[in-house]
Amino acid sequence: MPAVEREVNRFENFLGTQGLRLTQERVALVREIFSTHYHFEADELLLKMKQKAVKISRATIYRTLELLVKSGMVRRVHLGEDHYHYEYVSGNSHHDHLICTTCGSVIEFHDPMLENRTREICEKKKFTPTFYNLQVLGICDSCRRKGALPEAPDRVTAISEGALQLRK
Amino acid sequence: MPAVEREVNRFENFLGTQGLRLTQERVALVREIFSTHYHFEADELLLKMKQKAVKISRATIYRTLELLVKSGMVRRVHLGEDHYHYEYVSGNSHHDHLICTTCGSVIEFHDPMLENRTREICEKKKFTPTFYNLQVLGICDSCRRKGALPEAPDRVTAISEGALQLRK
DNA sequence: CTTGACTTGAGACTGAGTCTCAGTCTAGGC
DNA sequence: GCCTAGACTGAGACTCAGTCTCAAGTCAAG
Numbered sequence: 075m076p077a078v079e080r081e082v083n084r085f086e087n088f089l090g091t092q093g094l095r096l097t098q099e100r101v102a103l104v105r106e107i108f109s110t111h112y113h114f115e116a117d118e119l120l121l122k123m124k125q126k127a128v129k130i131s132r133a134t135i136y137r138t139l140e141l142l143v144k145s146g147m148v149r150r151v152h153l154g155e156d157h158y159h160y161e162y163v164s165g166n167s168h169h170d171h172l173i174c175t176t177c178g179s180v181i182e183f184h185d186p187m188l189e190n191r192t193r194e195i196c197e198k199k200k201f202t203p204t205f206y207n208l209q210v211l212g213i214c215d216s217c218r219r220k221g222a223l224p225e226a227p228d229r230v231t232a233i234s235e236g237a238l239q240l241r242k
Numbered sequence: 243m244p245a246v247e248r249e250v251n252r253f254e255n256f257l258g259t260q261g262l263r264l265t266q267e268r269v270a271l272v273r274e275i276f277s278t279h280y281h282f283e284a285d286e287l288l289l290k291m292k293q294k295a296v297k298i299s300r301a302t303i304y305r306t307l308e309l310l311v312k313s314g315m316v317r318r319v320h321l322g323e324d325h326y327h328y329e330y331v332s333g334n335s336h337h338d339h340l341i342c343t344t345c346g347s348v349i350e351f352h353d354p355m356l357e358n359r360t361r362e363i364c365e366k367k368k369f370t371p372t373f374y375n376l377q378v379l380g381i382c383d384s385c386r387r388k389g390a391l392p393e394a395p396d397r398v399t400a401i402s403e404g405a406l407q408l409r410k
Numbered sequence: 411c412t413t414g415a416c417t418t419g420a421g422a423c424t425g426a427g428t429c430t431c432a433g434t435c436t437a438g439g440c
Numbered sequence: 441g442c443c444t445a446g447a448c449t450g451a452g453a454c455t456c457a458g459t460c461t462c463a464a465g466t467c468a469a470g
């Protein structure tokens with residue numbers, strides 16, 4: 075079974091446990107999400123479906139995304155901009171993001187050492203963690219080569235909350 | 243000079259370098275921010291000023307916050323909810339957040355080991371970081387004692403982007 | 411075929427944040 | 441003291457992601 079169909083199946087199973095149905099709309103969305111996108115926005119999805127002449131309303135998109143998040147197949151993340159992004163979860167692996175403030179590209183990484191250290195800190199503070207999220211904003215290699223400056227004042231200010239003064 | 247007035251001064255200096263003026267409204271906002279709040283929201287500020295019968299419009303609040311962010315005195319952060327929070331920057335120290343999904347409280351911490359490791363990762367990926375931000379969502383000690391469960395499905399889903407499936 | 415629960419689209423609504431514009435203020439030049 | 445340019449402000453319109461409502465459609469089970 076192709077990977078996408080496996081995801082459709084997974085979603086159907088989840089829906090089953092909730093007494094919900096796998097409809098045409100939901101199938102179409104899951105296929106779209108798991109075949110082309112990795113990080114995406116709700117509106118982007120709406121647009122894509124419109125382009126493909128698949129009629130799905132905004133409400134349904136948001137509703138389906140909510141279900142996908144609940145099922146654990148999709149995750150809602152902040153990538154610096156002021157609205158949500160979504161990413162699908164493959165193999166449930168946790169990862170963090172390096173986000174280029176010049177071109178918007180996202181590099182993922184996973185680092186057990188960071189994770190362990192974070193856990194240690196939580197223990198020390200008697201905090202029971204359920205989820206953690208590390209974002210690093212900056213300039214990716216290819217943008218730096220093109221001469222992008224770390225300053226990028228507008229974007230950085232807009233995104234990232236006073237980054238400027240951290241740099242000396 | 244009391245701490246708050248020192249901040250007013252700092253802001254005035256910044257404004258000066260930009261050819262901008264320190265107005266009554268700006269003074270009032272800086273005083274408010276640096277005397278009572280630590281993490282706050284724009285709307286909260288609007289409300290407080292209204293309660294104190296200080297007439298300041300929403301536009302001015304947002305404009306002033308933008309200036310404060312630019313000056314580096316205030317930082318804009320995402321604390322899980324779907325709008326911005328602000329925090330003032332004292333002594334420019336970087337720190338991260340443990341956010342309780344039950345009571346909303348925020349514990350700050352700073353860990354050089356994490357910071358170094360993050361820097362190493364960036365080097366490895368040839369990424370030039372300008373800012374980083376680590377958030378951990380979970381349950382604080384006092385909520386846990388009161389029996390709060392890590393599940394808190396609604397809030398966690400709403401906030402935190404599929405946290406549920408990370409937990410086994 | 412009926413019932414009841416699930417699903418959908420359309421469009422109204424919300425709320426944070428932004429923008430515009432006309433009027434006000436102020437520093438600096440005369 | 442008066443003028444002027446440019447900074448500043450409030451009111452309210454606007455935007456845009458996301459949510460909600462409601463009437464109509466669909467489907468499974470009895």
